[in-house]
Amino acid sequence: MKLVCLTLVLGALSSFSASALEALPKDVPTPADNPKTAIKVELGKALYFDPRLSIDGTVSCNSCHNVMASGEDNRPVSVGVNGQRGGRSAPTVWNSGHNTVQFWDGRAASLEDQAKGPLTNPIEMGMPNHDAVMARVKQLPGYVEMFKKAFPKDKEPVTIDNLAKAIATFERTLNTPDSAFDLYKRGNKKAMSAQAIRGMKLVEEIGCTACHTGKNFNGEGLKMGEGNYQLFPQAPGSKFDKQYNLTADLGRYEVTKNPEDKHKWRVPTWRNVALTAPYFHNGSVKTLDEAVRVMGKTQLDMDLSEDQVGDIVAFLNSLTGKLPKIVAPQLPMMAGGTLTPEK
Amino acid sequence: MKLVCLTLVLGALSSFSASALEALPKDVPTPADNPKTAIKVELGKALYFDPRLSIDGTVSCNSCHNVMASGEDNRPVSVGVNGQRGGRSAPTVWNSGHNTVQFWDGRAASLEDQAKGPLTNPIEMGMPNHDAVMARVKQLPGYVEMFKKAFPKDKEPVTIDNLAKAIATFERTLNTPDSAFDLYKRGNKKAMSAQAIRGMKLVEEIGCTACHTGKNFNGEGLKMGEGNYQLFPQAPGSKFDKQYNLTADLGRYEVTKNPEDKHKWRVPTWRNVALTAPYFHNGSVKTLDEAVRVMGKTQLDMDLSEDQVGDIVAFLNSLTGKLPKIVAPQLPMMAGGTLTPEK
Numbered sequence: 001m002k003l004v005c006l007t008l009v010l011g012a013l014s015s016f017s018a019s020a021l022e023a024l025p026k027d028v029p030t031p032a033d034n035p036k037t038a039i040k041v042e043l044g045k046a047l048y049f050d051p052r053l054s055i056d057g058t059v060s061c062n063s064c065h066n067v068m069a070s071g072e073d074n075r076p077v078s079v080g081v082n083g084q085r086g087g088r089s090a091p092t093v094w095n096s097g098h099n100t101v102q103f104w105d106g107r108a109a110s111l112e113d114q115a116k117g118p119l120t121n122p123i124e125m126g127m128p129n130h131d132a133v134m135a136r137v138k139q140l141p142g143y144v145e146m147f148k149k150a151f152p153k154d155k156e157p158v159t160i161d162n163l164a165k166a167i168a169t170f171e172r173t174l175n176t177p178d179s180a181f182d183l184y185k186r187g188n189k190k191a192m193s194a195q196a197i198r199g200m201k202l203v204e205e206i207g208c209t210a211c212h213t214g215k216n217f218n219g220e221g222l223k224m225g226e227g228n229y230q231l232f233p234q235a236p237g238s239k240f241d242k243q244y245n246l247t248a249d250l251g252r253y254e255v256t257k258n259p260e261d262k263h264k265w266r267v268p269t270w271r272n273v274a275l276t277a278p279y280f281h282n283g284s285v286k287t288l289d290e291a292v293r294v295m296g297k298t299q300l301d302m303d304l305s306e307d308q309v310g311d312i313v314a315f316l317n318s319l320t321g322k323l324p325k326i327v328a329p330q331l332p333m334m335a336g337g338t339l340t341p342e343k
Numbered sequence: 344m345k346l347v348c349l350t351l352v353l354g355a356l357s358s359f360s361a362s363a364l365e366a367l368p369k370d371v372p373t374p375a376d377n378p379k380t381a382i383k384v385e386l387g388k389a390l391y392f393d394p395r396l397s398i399d400g401t402v403s404c405n406s407c408h409n410v411m412a413s414g415e416d417n418r419p420v421s422v423g424v425n426g427q428r429g430g431r432s433a434p435t436v437w438n439s440g441h442n443t444v445q446f447w448d449g450r451a452a453s454l455e456d457q458a459k460g461p462l463t464n465p466i467e468m469g470m471p472n473h474d475a476v477m478a479r480v481k482q483l484p485g486y487v488e489m490f491k492k493a494f495p496k497d498k499e500p501v502t503i504d505n506l507a508k509a510i511a512t513f514e515r516t517l518n519t520p521d522s523a524f525d526l527y528k529r530g531n532k533k534a535m536s537a538q539a540i541r542g543m544k545l546v547e548e549i550g551c552t553a554c555h556t557g558k559n560f561n562g563e564g565l566k567m568g569e570g571n572y573q574l575f576p577q578a579p580g581s582k583f584d585k586q587y588n589l590t591a592d593l594g595r596y597e598v599t600k601n602p603e604d605k606h607k608w609r610v611p612t613w614r615n616v617a618l619t620a621p622y623f624h625n626g627s628v629k630t631l632d633e634a635v636r637v638m639g640k641t642q643l644d645m646d647l648s649e650d651q652v653g654d655i656v657a658f659l660n661s662l663t664g665k666l667p668k669i670v671a672p673q674l675p676m677m678a679g680g681t682l683t684p685e686k
Contacts, residue, residue, distance in 0.1 A: 049411055058422045063401070068392055069674045074681040079401045083426025277681040288679030317678055328669040331412045335660055336631035338417040338620040 021200070022215040023185040024271070024321065028097035028172040034112060034165045036172060043146040044170025046329040047163060053133055054125035056081050057340030061118070061167065065093035067174060067326055070275035076283030084123040088249070089283035094321070095271050097172035098216040100228055104281045105252045106266045111168035116160060130160040136339050137163065142332025176272055176321025184318070192318050199315025202308060207300050211267045217319070219267030229264040232281075233298035236263075240294045244284040251281070274317045289313050364543070365558040366528040367614070367664065371440035371515040377455060377508045379515060386489040387513025389672040390506060396462060396476055398469035399424050400683030404461070404510065408436035410517060410669055413618035419626030427466040431592070432626035437664070438614050440515035441559040443571055447624045449609045450598045454511035459503060473503040479682050480506065485675025519615055519664025527661070535661050542658025545651060550643050554610045560662070562610030572607040575624075576641035579606075583637045587627040594624070617660045632656050 030036055047053065048067075051060040064078040065071055071092035073079075078086045088104050096102065102114035118124040119133050127133050137143045138158055150166055151157035181200070183191035192200070203209050211230045214220030219228030229252055233241055241247050252261040265281060278284065279291040292312045296304040304312070373379055390396065391410075394403040407421040408414055414435035416422075421429045431447050439445065445457035461467040462476050470476050480486045481501050493509055494500035524543070526534035535543070546552050554573045557563030562571030572595055576584055584590050595604040608624060621627065622634040635655045639647040647655070 051409070051416070056422065057416060057418050058406070066394070066674075068671050069676060073400060074395070075400050075683060076685050079399065081426070083424070274678045275676045277677070277679060278684050283684075286680060286684045313679060320678070323673050326671040328411050328671045330666050331409075333412060333618045334620070335617045335663070336620060336656060337629060340418060341621050341626075341629045342419050 020209060020213040020221075021181075021185070021204070021217070023182040024095065024098075024175065024177045024179070024215055026177070028175060030172060031110065031112070034169060036169050037150065039146065040150040040166050040169040041173055042329070043143075043150045044166035044168070045326070046143070046146070046331055047137075047167050048170050049329050050331050052136060052331075052339045053119060053127070054081050055127055055340075056342060059125050061093075061115075064090040064118075064124075067093065067323075070094075070272060071096075071174065072276055074275075074277060076278050078124070080118075080121070080124040081126040086123055088281050089278065091268065092272060092276050093171055093174050094176045094323075095174070095216050095269060097168075097175065098220070099218060099266075099269070100220055101266055104265055104268075105255050106229060107255045111171050112161075112164045115164040115167040115171075134158060134160055134163070139339060140332040140334055146332070173324065176323055179271070179321040180318035181315075182321065193314060195311055195314040196318040197315075199311035199313070200318075202311050203315060206296070206302060206308075208295065208312075211299075212270050217270035222267070228267050229261070230267050231263055232265050233263070235298060235301040238297045238301075240297055244280065244294065245282060246280065246284070246294075246298065249281055270316060271319050272321060274313075274320050288316060292316075363552060363556040363564075364524075364528070364547070364560070366525040367438065367441075367518065367520045367522070367558055369520070371518060373515060374453065374455070377512060379512050380493065382489065383493040383509050383512040384516055385672070386486075386493045387509035387511070388669070389486070389489070389674055390510050391513050392672050393674050395479060395674075395682045396468060396470070397424050398471075398683075399685060402468050404436075404458075407433040407461075407467075410436065410666075413437075413615060414439075414517065415619055417618075417620060419621050421467070423461075423464070423467040424469040429466055431624050432621065434611065435615060435619050436514055436517050437519050437666075438517070438559050438612060440511075440518065441563070442561060442609070442612070443563055444609055447608055447611075448595045448598050449572060454514050455504075455507045458507040458510040458514075477501060477503055477506070482682060483675040483677055489675070516667065519666055522614070522664040523661035524658075525664065536657060538654055538657040539661040540658075542654035542656070543661075545654050546658060549639070549645060549651075551638065551655075554642075555613050560613035565610070571610050572604070573610050574606055575608050576606065578641055578644040581640045581644075583640055587623065587637065588625060589623065589627070589637075589641065592624055613659060614662050615664060617656075617663050631659060635659075 048061040051057050051063070053060065059081050064073045066073055071094035072090040076089055078090045080086060091104065096111060102108040102111060103117070108114035108117060116130065119127050120129055144158055147157040147162060151162050154162065180191045180196065203212070211219045211222065213222065219230065222228045232251070233246055236247065247263060250262050252264040253259070274288055277288060278286045279288070285291045285294055289309050292309050293304055296302045391404040394400050394406070396403065402424050407416045409416055414437035415433040419432055421433045423429060434447065440454060445451040445454060446460070451457035451460060459473065462470050463472055487501055490500040490505060494505050497505065523534045523539065546555070554562045554565065556565065562573065565571045575594070576589055579590065590606060593605050595607040596602070617631055620631060621629045622631070628634045628637055632652050635652050636647055639645045
């Protein structure tokens with residue numbers, strides 16, 4: 001099994017050259033039916049930060065995908081309404097417009113699809129259904145006006161699909177260009193340290209970039225099933241499997257119920273990975289160096305030396321990009337009343 | 344009892360002229376030992392938005408005092424760590440630099456004192472003590488650097504007192520000038536509607552402004568005990584006492600244990616009151632018009648007509664100010680690790 005998997009990895013590796021590691025492009029792929037407009041970004045931003053989209057008015061998209069920080073919450077698993085814990089660690093929203101699928105198990109094909117999920121997840125934002133979400137939004141004249149402007153051709157613009165489109169459009173602005181790696185790839189050979197450059201060469205040599213490839217280092221271009229999925233652990237049976245409880249969650253199998261999808265996961269991005277501890281789908285690994293050791297062993301069956309770990313961590317640190325400046329939205333308010341009163 | 348209280352109110356009223364209602368001044372009173380600097384505002388803003396100051400990394404100052412909205416959370420009572428509910432409704436942070444005391448019961452004399460409270464409140468941010476808060480902050484080089492710059496004369500700048508000073512300095516920027524009322528008071532007689540002007544005259548005539556006086560409409564200048572406190576209900580025994588459970592909480596008495604302080608409360612601001620439903624210390628009243636009816640009955644023993652209620656609500660709506668533009672901070676991060684890992 002180990003040999004077969006490694007052969008697969010090395011086979012995949014051989015089809016990629018060093019150029020598979022790409023600088024982050026300026027343009028984010030945009031669906032034809034959801035073009036970017038300034039008003040749509042503004043609307044999406046307000047909705048993204050609005051805790052009133054959760055049942056008790058405490059959880060917004062930004063609660064778990066914090067754009068003032070790592071694009072997630074730096075917790076093992078997130079906390080939803082009423083202190084409930086989720087089952088998997090929140091992925092970062094940074095550069096998520098460059099993902100080919102969304103969620104750890106790829107159960108959403110687009111940011112638009114993804115945005116609808118947490119709203120009605122009982123342990124996340126806890127709304128009973130999308131109609132209840134939109135009933136709240138419709139009570140706020142400020143939102144109604146923004147929806148009209150953002151979707152001027154729609155007879156009934158205040159819909160869950162348009163809410164998702166607006167949030168996705170905002171999210172496509174959440175990119176972190178100009179990491180040291182990006183500057184290096186664009187010609188500034190002093191942007192990366194010698195150690196980081198050693199790490200960059202190492203991840204290509206030993207095979208990490210067989211999966212962590214493409215502009216977002218998330219396996220774009222790999223076609224495993226319908227998306228960029230990969231087995232994790234690839235080489236099962238290491239001490240880490242038990243130590244970090246890596247195999248309890250069956251991953252994409254939970255979506256497809258196809259036995260071949262057991263323990264398959266979307267390849268997560270490496271961009272800003274230095275900011276997104278704790279690591280893995282269950283957030284069980286607290287530090288980046290340990291995450292590198294785990295990946296070396298579980299995916300490549302290698303016991304990386306501490307020098308190798310250090311070099312790879314230095315490279316991964318060079319993928320921390322420049323966070324965009326975000327002006328906090330002013331959320332549409334209801335004069336003299338409130339959307340989320342509790343008894 | 345009713346007569347005595349009303350006499351008190353009317354007595355207080357007689358000492359205030361119409362000019363007791365003031366436009367919001369540009370300058371916020373600043374303590375001599377905590378002058379405002381740009382770097383201190385920046386540091387305070389980052390701390391204000393940082394959920395890692397709570398035990399599980401989920402609750403920031405902004406969670407309950409949301410500066411993207413009403414300066415509070417529009418809930419009856421706030422939700423702290425692990426879904427716990429607080430005992431009183433969060434006061435708005437807007438214009439809180441103009442308050443003479445902080446908290447509903449005035450138990451903090453300054454914003455600096457206030458800022459330290461929620462951090463270690465077990466049902467709010469839940470940190471075990473202030474040392475634990477500062478131990479986290481000290482792990483983030485970005486914060487350490489900001490503290491050094493913000494408090495350049497201090498040998499050990501990363502302290503809980505300086506954290507509180509920075510947050511308070513940021514909060515003193517959170518003011519909402521240029522409400523319709525402010526424009527009106529500054530000479531634009533068209534800024535307020537005829538109904539709002541009727542309401543303004545009415546609140547002075549019937550005695551509301553005996554307490555809701557001064558630039559923040561919160562009783563500044565009234566000296567009842569050490570601060571601007573007032574009995575609520577003033578005229579007990581109305582149907583509202585039971586309906587909205589107004590007397591269960593003993594208010595300032597819980598701080599002083601002085602029987603004379605039973606049911607005494609800081610006079611809350613009227614500024615932006617149209618945005619801060621639900622109302623009162625327990626958040627029991629859902630709408631502003633009902634809050635006006637309750638106040639008329641409990642404080643002035645008056646059954647206000649619906650026309651009177653409408654006029655007063657129109658006036659209160661004219662006190663909604665202009666929210667300042669806030670650029671979201673970029674929180675100092677820890678490379679390759681996290682402050683708030685849970686098992």
